[in-house]
Amino acid sequence: GEDVEQSLFLSVREGDSSVINCTYTDSSSTYLYWYKQEPGAGLQLLTYIFSNMDMKQDQRLTVLLNKKDKHLSLRIADTQTGDSAIYFCAEIFNAGNMLTFGGGTRLMVKP
Amino acid sequence: SAVISQKPSRDICQRGTSLTIQCQVDSQVTMMFWYRQQPGQSLTLIATANQGSEATYESGFVIDKFPISRPNLTFSTLTVSNMSPEDSSIYLCSALGLAGAPPGELFFGEGSRLTVL
Numbered sequence A: 001g002e003d004v005e006q007s008l009f010l011s012v013r014e015g016d017s018s019v020i021n022c023t024y025t026d027s028s029s030t031y032l033y034w035y036k037q038e039p040g041a042g043l044q045l046l047t048y049i050f051s052n053m054d055m056k057q058d059q060r061l062t063v064l065l066n067k068k069d070k071h072l073s074l075r076i077a078d079t080q081t082g083d084s085a086i087y088f089c090a091e092i093f094n095a096g097n098m099l100t101f102g103g104g105t106r107l108m109v110k111p
Numbered sequence B: 001s002a003v004i005s006q007k008p009s010r011d012i013c014q015r016g017t018s019l020t021i022q023c024q025v026d027s028q029v030t031m032m033f034w035y036r037q038q039p040g041q042s043l044t045l046i047a048t049a050n051q052g053s054e055a056t057y058e059s060g061f062v063i064d065k066f067p068i069s070r071p072n073l074t075f076s077t078l079t080v081s082n083m084s085p086e087d088s089s090i091y092l093c094s095a096l097g098l099a100g101a102p103p104g105e106l107f108f109g110e111g112s113r114l115t116v117l
Helices: none
Strands: A004-006 A009-013 A018-024 A029-037 A043-050 A055-058 A061-066 A071-076 A085-093 A099-101 A105-110 B004-007 B010-013 B019-025 B031-037 B043-049 B068-072 B075-080 B089-096 B112-116
Touching (some): A009 A018, A018 A085, A029 A061, A043 A055, A043 A061, A043 A071, A071 A085, B019 B031, B019 B089, B031 B075, B043 B068, B075 B089
Parallel strands (some): A009 A105, B010 B112
Antiparallel strands (some): A004 A018, A018 A071, A029 A085, A061 A071, A085 A105, B089 B112
């Protein structure tokens, strides 16, 4: 079945860049997503990339997709303490409606 | 965007009892889902709530334990039946298919944190 994996934890200093990585197994993924979950809240869509793209930039966020290696990354430039949260990678398959989530990466930003 | 309201936001329950969680979306959506998020873990899809018909359950989840209703396009309930401490978790309602939203954008409620003693 589909499998999405992420590292559990990342710690960075305020102002540094953060890179959160994700690997997936299904080559038929059509869309890949990054969701953010702040403490005590539900998940919120941060950004997404279509599978025929290899990069997407949105302000401080850069998403890189390597389809050959089935690797997705999220780079946060100039990381702020407000970026501290759990970040979930997710994918959706051809014409499907079901998202498969990774285990989440907890980002801790130190002042 | 869609606003999803869940209640209760948290509850402490006794073993053997049942609790119903309500989910209200402020816009009509195509699909509604219920997820479980256990402490420190990712989201696990429990079921898809189908309007006017029985929910579609994922492997490991059954209707007798997690009855779900969806009487219309904007409201759903999840009941956790005959609770045990293993059911202690956050239960999240989500919705997909809001007009104008990016494909696959799930909107989530803030979750209902259940603790079973």
